[in-house]
Structures are given as structure tokens and as C-alpha cells.
Amino acid sequence: MTHSIALNFEDGVTRFIDARDGETIADASYRLGINIPLDCRDGACGTCKCRVESGRYDGGFYIEDALTEEEAAEGLALACQVRPKTDLVVAIPAASTACKTRPQSFEVALRSVARLSETSIAFALDAPTDLAFLPGQYVSVRVPGTEQRRAYSFSSAPGAEALSFLVRDIPGGLMSTWLREAATPGAMLEITGPSGSFYLRDVQRPLLLLAGGTGLAPFLSMLGRLAGSGCAQPVHLVYGVTNDADLVEISRLEDYAARIPGFTFATTVAAEGSTHPRRGYVTAHVEPAHLNGGDVDIYLCGPPPMVDAVRGWLAGQGVTPAAFHYEKFSPSAPIDAPRRAA
Structure with missing residues (x-):
């Protein structure tokens, strides 16, 4: 049996590798020529410390100096010790080029x-x-x-x-x-x-998805995954655009609403002359229940002014979500003007 491991490097590059049964992340990476940070291989130095963002694994053996109990509880692990039990997504604290790999x-x-x-x-x-x-x-x-x-x-x-x-x-x-x-x-x-580091993590609590314009695209991908894998948590999407003509892919959202239990969505148009039943920015259509007292994971994708406005609005609400993942984009930016995600 093999498990797929997504190595997500700090420069945004992702490489997928397969780990053989009982193989560690480090051994699988080096077998394929990807030199992630590594030194002792014995769980003693902490050089290969990484963050497992999704999936189940055996953390192996290590000393306290290499990885504390608190770090392990937060999802940090040692690549030289981790043996996957399922597919994993792993954040590697190094650039892909430093690890001798590339997109x-x-x-x-x-x-x-x-x-x-x-x-x-x-x-x-x-x-x-x-x-x-x-x-x-x-x-x-x-x-x-x-x-x-x-x-x-x-x-x-x-x-x-x-x-x-x-x-x-x-x-x-x-x-x-x-x-x-x-x-x-x-x-x-x-x-x-x-x-990109803007991607769907394991769903462990309610989700609030906020999309601006063609920032809807990554959420369609996420919803497609949830439609196939199932989701036990409520998911709500607010999709905002500037003009009526900018609202697209509504039929796909309706299809996902029929296929994913607990998924709901609302659309809104900002233009004053719009005839859409909901007007204004996405924050005007986020209800307290969607924030769940802060026990919510928020994903936001839109142009920079929208992202900044939502962050300010959340601060004004006095709500700190359990997780807040966002991506800023410019519809016409060349690739050498990189996206920003957090």
C-alpha cells in the first residue's frame, strides 16, 4: 500500500510523492530526489520539523529537544519519523529550490x-x-x-x-x-x-467561504471535493460581485447544494443599480450563526481591497476564527506578480 503525500513548500510550490508502506516522509522524499531539510534521521535534532496539515500518521520516536509535546499537539512532526496512515498534506519550511525540486x-x-x-x-x-x-x-x-x-x-x-x-x-x-x-x-x-497555500484543509468545524468575482473558482474545486468525499459540518458560501453580469456558475452551486448535506450559499451584487435581491458586500450577508462564535474556519478569495475589508470587518466584530485562510489576486496580474495567501 502507498500513501500520497503533498509536500507544500514555503514558496508555494507543491510536489506530490508516494510513500511506501512503513516509509517515512523523509525516506520517500529522498528516494525521489527531493532533499527536504534533514540531518540526524534519528528524531534527535529537529532539523526536519514540518507541519502535517491533513491526514493521519504515526509520529514515531523522538526526544523532547527535537519536538515538544506542545508542538506535536499543534500538528508539528519530524519528517524523519512520520509514517503515513493516510494521504497527507505536509508544509515544508523551506523553498522548493533549496530542496532541489521545482514546479x-x-x-x-x-x-x-x-x-x-x-x-x-x-x-x-x-x-x-x-x-x-x-x-x-x-x-x-x-x-x-x-x-x-x-x-x-x-x-x-x-x-x-x-x-x-x-x-x-x-x-x-x-x-x-x-x-x-x-x-x-x-x-x-x-x-x-x-x-499555492490556499487549499482546503481537513474539515473539523463549520466552514464559511467568501468569494469575490472569479475568486469563486477555488471554492468550486473545494465543493467538488466535498461532494465526492462527504462533509459532516455545515458549509456556507457568500459569493459577491460588482455587477449583475459578473454572477456566474450559479447552476454549479445549486448542484452542489443538492449534493452536499449542510451546504448553503448566498449571492450579492455591490452595484447600486443592480436588480439582484441581495445588494452590498459579502460582509453584509454574513449572519452571526455563520461565525459560530469563532468556532469556524474561514476561507476568503478575492481582490486585495475585498480581503483587507473582510479582515477589518472581522476585527470589528470581535471574532477570531479558529482558522482564517485567504488569497489575494488581481484578475490581470502577470505571474511575476505573485498571489498572496495566508
Whole structure:
């Protein structure tokens, strides 16, 4: 039996490896040429300390100087001692380049392009058999005919036969212009990834998901995962946009609401002239029950002003969530202007 381990490096690069039965994270990594921080291999020095963010494992043997009881209780572990019992997601406190690895690149065929509204486009790519990702992560896509790259979150769930993405149609935008004017099924695109520390962790308490514009994409991926794996906790999504035309993929949300027990969602439009039944920013439609007295995990994806506004609003409510994961993005930013996640 093998277990999949997602090694998430501090520069946002994720590499997936398979650990054999009884094999430690460190041994599996080095067997595949990924040199994560390591020194003694005996649980004595603490050099290989990492954070296991998802999954079950045997923590092995180590001394107090290498890992304290408090650290172990918080999910810290020693890669030289951890033996997976399930698939794991592990945060490695080092850059991928320092560990002699790098993002994977793939040449994939364009399956389809669909205009969802006057402001939004969806596109789908064939899924490489050896590309794995965590729901919420993204890839960089090289715009055909250029050396420019754009980052797009998966809107498809891991394991789907096609990779899907949402794009805001920006006048003069390199990728949106190509999708609108030149893209044909079968065209080859280069993608690199997966990347990003904004991804769905183990669901242990209620979830509040806050999406702005095409920041809906990673949540569609997360919901796809929950639809397949099941979820025992309530999940609520508030999806906010600027104009009525920006609201897309509502039918997919309705489908997930039918398939995931406890999942609900609300949409809102900020524009004053909107005819939508709910108006204003996402925070105007978060009810006290959704915050659950702070015993809630909040995921937020949207443009920087939205992220900053939500953080300020939470502080004003006097609520400190159990976990707060967010990602800032700019719809037209090149890949060398990296996303920010926490």
C-alpha cells in the first residue's frame, strides 16, 4: 500500500510523492530526489520539523529537544519519523529550490471555451494523468504566442477528467483576448504547477467561504471535493460581485447544494443599480450563526481591497476564527506578480 503525500513548500510550490508502506516522509522524499531539510534521521535534532496539515500518521520516536509535546499537539512532526496512515498534506519550511525540486510543467490540449457572461469566460483542458493538486490551488498558464504567464485557480475538483478554470474577460487582456478571438479546441497550452497555500484543509468545524468575482473558482474545486468525499459540518458560501453580469456558475452551486448535506450559499451584487435581491458586500450577508462564535474556519478569495475589508470587518466584530485562510489576486496580474495567501 502507498500513501500520497503533498509536500507544500514555503514558496508555494507543491510536489506530490508516494510513500511506501512503513516509509517515512523523509525516506520517500529522498528516494525521489527531493532533499527536504534533514540531518540526524534519528528524531534527535529537529532539523526536519514540518507541519502535517491533513491526514493521519504515526509520529514515531523522538526526544523532547527535537519536538515538544506542545508542538506535536499543534500538528508539528519530524519528517524523519512520520509514517503515513493516510494521504497527507505536509508544509515544508523551506523553498522548493533549496530542496532541489521545482514546479512540474505539462503540455495539455484545450478542450473547450465557454462564455459564461459578458464579463466571464470558462475554459477546460485535458487533465494529465500525473498532475495532482489540492482543491483551491492554481497553475500558471503560458499565454499562447507569448512568454507571458497568468495564474488561474482550478475550478474543477482533483481527479476530474478535465481541468477547468474561470477567467475575467478584460478588454485588452492577453489571455482573455486569446480565449475570445483565437482559441480552438486541440490547441496546446503549457501549464506549470500546482502552486499555492490556499487549499482546503481537513474539515473539523463549520466552514464559511467568501468569494469575490472569479475568486469563486477555488471554492468550486473545494465543493467538488466535498461532494465526492462527504462533509459532516455545515458549509456556507457568500459569493459577491460588482455587477449583475459578473454572477456566474450559479447552476454549479445549486448542484452542489443538492449534493452536499449542510451546504448553503448566498449571492450579492455591490452595484447600486443592480436588480439582484441581495445588494452590498459579502460582509453584509454574513449572519452571526455563520461565525459560530469563532468556532469556524474561514476561507476568503478575492481582490486585495475585498480581503483587507473582510479582515477589518472581522476585527470589528470581535471574532477570531479558529482558522482564517485567504488569497489575494488581481484578475490581470502577470505571474511575476505573485498571489498572496495566508
